[in-house]
Amino acid sequence: TTSATWLPRYLRTSTMMDTDAAVPQYPPGYDPRAVESTANIKYDLGDIEAAQMAYQQALLDWVDHAREATDADAAGMAQAVADLWIGFANLNRKASKLKATTDAFEGAVNCEIAGRNGKVWLEYAKFQEERKRHKTAQKIFLRALVGDESSGGKPGADEKYHPMLWDEFLRMMRALNNAPNLSLQELRDAVEKEHVAQMKEAGVGATWEDATANDDGGPPLKRPKVEDTADALAMAMSIPGQPLPMSLDNPVMSAEGIEKETAAVVESMQQLSPDISAAWFARDGDSRPSRPEPPLFTPSPPKFSDATGRDILGDELSLALIRMLLKKDDADESGNILLDVCRGCWMMTALKEEEAAKAVETLDAKMNRDLEALEATLESRASVAGTGALAAVQMINENERTNFLAGCNQIREQLVDGHAWQFRELLAVQQQLLTKAHLPCFDGPTVDASAIAMQAGVCAFMHSAFFLRERIGEKKHLAMLESQEKRLAEAIKLAPSRGLQPPYQQPPPPGYYMPVLGQHMQPQAQYAYQLPQQAYQGQSAPQQMYHMPPPPAQGMQPPLGPNPYGQ
Secondary structure, three states: OOHHHHOOHHHOOOOOOOOOOOOOOOOOOOOHHHHHHHHHHHHHOOOHHHHHHHHHHHHHHHHHHHHOOOHHHHHHHHHHHHHHHHHHHHHHHHOOOHHHHHHHHHHHHOOOOOOOOHHHHHHHHHHHHHOOOHHHHHHHHHHHHOOOHHHOOOOOOOHHHHHHHHHHHHHHHHHHOOOOOOOHHHHHHHHHHHHHHHHHHOOOOOOHHHHHOOOOOOOOOOOOOOOHHHHHHHHHHOOOOOOOOOOOOOOOOOHHHHHHHHHHHHHHOOOOOHHHHHHHHHHHOOOOOOOOOOOOOOOOOOOOOOOOOHHHHOHHHHHHHHHHHOOOOOOOOHHHHHHHHHHHHHHHHHHHHHHHHHHHHHHHHHHHHHHHHHHHHHHHHHHOOOOOOHHHHHHHHHHHHHHHHHHHHHHHHHHHHHHHHHHHHHHHHHHHHHHHOOOOOOOOOOOOHHHHHHHHHHHHHHHHHHHHHHHHOHHHHHHHHHHHHHHHHHHHHHOOOOOOOOOOOOOOOOOEEEOOOOEEEOOOOOOOOOOOHHHHOOOOOOOOOOOOOOOHHHHOOOOOOOOOOOO
16 A cells, blocks of 8 residues: 555645645654554455454554653654554444444544544544534534533644634535535634533533634634524534433333334444453453353353252352243243343354354365465476476475465464454353343453353353253243242252352263254364464464475364364
């Protein structure tokens, strides 16, 4: 990617501010174009998550380094971090991940290093404008130029960027209101009348004069007499109050309300939040990413020594789960709905396992074919070499073979790492779904090992429950739960201090019965494509998974177990 095409749109226009250079000057080692090049390679290979991680890792490092930068490097580091944020947002936009793009821009404008850069605010506003979300774009301009209640009336962008932002704001409002004669003065007056006045009434600290006194060095603003244009603009400037959050406890919900709630939940699950991603990076340290352990759902139902699950969860938690599954009356379907949600989460794990196994199998087959073709080429090259040149040709062949195998290892490691992050995203989605279902021990996404272990115990109980209900029928299962409820309630009375016991994970058997599909799934040899984590630690070089001889597929790490999800 050339620097001319990489530069954001505002750096390629003639309206760029005089205070900024046409080509950014970055400190050595902090050029966002290098990160973009790495991310584009991963994106072109179809690994969007790895491309996102390239930006996320760089942002974590660069922001930390920018805090410690000297005065001489501070401005360059701030520009590098700002452009890195914009590049990250553009990557998500190119991948059609609009929620992730919005999150990236929000992270940028709230970043302590890049948040004062007006170019970040401008790109954010234009992104929303191009999506026809003019009200949102308008709010972004207002946040940048005069602030809002959350910022205490302090403008988000540095004052040196205000002329550029006012010009773009004016352009958008002219187009939005079909008012080509709207002046900058009229726009400022409308902002003062509708936005700043509201903040003053709310007692927000900053004043209009504070926000605009140094914008252009001109005289104090005066409100001109305007008619239709200003009135129409004032109506457009009014910002409604934030809607109240939808309550799941509301006894009456319209179909439209359900659709909105569903859309909000789906949008929140598009990708890992920056906080959760950072927490995973902290857990990884200098090791390669690995799947969350233990998984919330195992392939086969767990084997309990006690059918109540008290050996895993303890008496109190087991009793609470049982009571959630019991019917309060004949019309109560909450227990069935909860089990259906858990069954859906289990199937999500199954599908992701199958997808990961097939991806590794496809990659290995392709690399085997490529290696065979390479060997044929190398052999033909050596066969035509003269006696004097044979040794040199053999050396060239060996180097080419070594480089090819190293490339195979690197690509496979990238695939494994990408799947590890996909399983982490799956865990976050499952945690959010089960939180919405009000399942105990779930309170949104988390990477805490002890919390995940407890959640896995709860899911093991639910897995056993929906398996049994499918196998023996709802009536018999409810009768069994009623009996267990009485037994646990009596046990708690006799031993109230028993408390919760640590979760215990039963290893899955070789085959299992899948109640959803109604068939017995036979194990296959490609389960658990992921390499053991210790293979990446304590070694000066990555372990070779492909070598000659034998063919690459035989030189891989052995699988960790059978794939019960295979067909």
